[in-house]
Amino acid sequence: MKELRNLFDIVIVGGGPAGLSAALVLGRSKRKVMLIDDNKPRHNVTYESHGYLTRDGITPHEFKNISRNELAKYKHVELMNEQVVHVEKKEKHFETITKNGVKLYSLKILFATGVTDHLPHIDGLKEIYGRSAFPCPYCDGWEFRDQPLAVIGNSDRIFEYTRSVQNWSSNLVLFTNGSANLNMEQKKNLVQHQITIIENKIKHLNSENGKLQSFQLENGKLILRTAAFIEGIKETQSCKIPEKLGCRIDENDAYITKQNGLTDVSGLYIIGDAKNLFSGLIKSASEGYCAGVSINSEIIEENW
Template sequence: MEKQEFEVIIIGGSYSGLSAAMSLGRAIRKTLIIDSNQPCNRQTPHSHNFITQDGFSPAQIAKAAKDQVSVYPTIQFMEDAVVSAIGEDFNFTVTTASGLQISAKKLLFATGVADQLADIPGLSSCWGISVIHCPYCHGYEYKDQPMGILSNDENTVDFSKLISNWNKDLRVFTNGTPKFSAAQQQEISASKVTVIEKPIAGIEHVAGQLTGIRFLDGTLEKIDALYTRPPFVQHCLVPAEMGCELDKRGYILTDDFKKTTIPGVYAAGDNTSPMRSVANAVAAGSIAGAMLNHELIMA
């Protein structure tokens, strides 16, 4: 493998990477997918809002995708992590954590993001199960149940209004003094959403299924699930180290065809967009794969 050369190396083998690989495999492009097998939704029991796959687990969808991509003989897989990439368009070299150096004409980063969850006991154990981020992905399953939102910034008003579409028994947990304005707090309250400012001691749950929020004063607020939108960092730092520009939110900057600001380097999926869903990742990967093939044809 050390001496092999590929037309495209895809870093990240989840939905966006596999979707791009499908396009490239069908275009008969010699492609390598390098993946560390640590998807961010590995705890999530069911995926939703992806037509034809609604209700399947993320692992089931990924396995079916990989099985279908594997049919194309020009596609290869490697379980590893890319730690660096150097070179220029049509002459890139990536180095993996295991020490391999592999060449490619083009690169696609489908590496996702790493969520920075608040340091609250129990929160990470429930993440993707009953601590959720997207009502379109999970809101229907928790509709009309007592819900919470862990949020304390200027986006809390919009977030609480959004979730009110699914849940009327709703409260906002700020985990301390609110950082949004008094006017914003009044706007939240006007939507019949309760704001609870008490510091949180921990999340009580059974095998990831939330049962309540325990506060430092010992009281318990019973809810069935909790929304939160944690900050994130890029899961893979290599694109930024290569010079790929990030936007002010921290996403890799791409054009409509998934090209980054570095010629020959593409990016697709959660690392480029706040629209985090399997469906959006698949769509982005399909575009990236087609455009990579187009560049190779036109060279």
């Protein structure tokens, strides 16, 4: 291959837990790494992250700072605060171009760009999302255990989701915001477990400083709740570049990958929420580790 300036073993696009973890493994493997991050993470609204052993309750900002400081001692790892706007696969390498015109070349490329959440159109929901309204009870259920909780949703998965949230509090109300997508047996089952089903339309969510206080229904009724769990949030890819490179997307808008994030496009890896839609902190970091090992092993094999 012709000698190229700015040639890296791998360019990593996305500096969340998945991308940072991959960069750490590859840096420790003596690989020349460029990690590019536009600092627009999905968890910008997250107050605390939970479920990561030794880091339970950490803020996303603090997690990123700690991770970047740890990467600083690996001289082969570089960080760039930029947005990637174009990637092209050449015969033996990838060409990556940033918004400011920086051009980089790499043998491999890894996308850990995540997804964008699209909340239900409920007045007042945006103000509490990440503070007292969440998609994942495993991430935030403990902090609101045994309190008056709400479930918002009405998809085909709403019965199982509601049953799951009930693990954290038996004081639970399901708001379907319209005619419930439940059969008679499911409705009866929820009622038997003291779960109230409200099908009236939601007019507004009342809150103060991000803390949910009550549901204002269109019929005028007020239902007091301290937190809500949302089922059926729509996710879309934050970055469409892998699709342009030939990576397939499934019916839920998740990238289709093989083991350890490898795609059908040779040298292209995708990990984290971009392939799972929702991973959580520890799973994303784990995927970064596994992808890093896989990429390094692939380069060793090619060099051998």
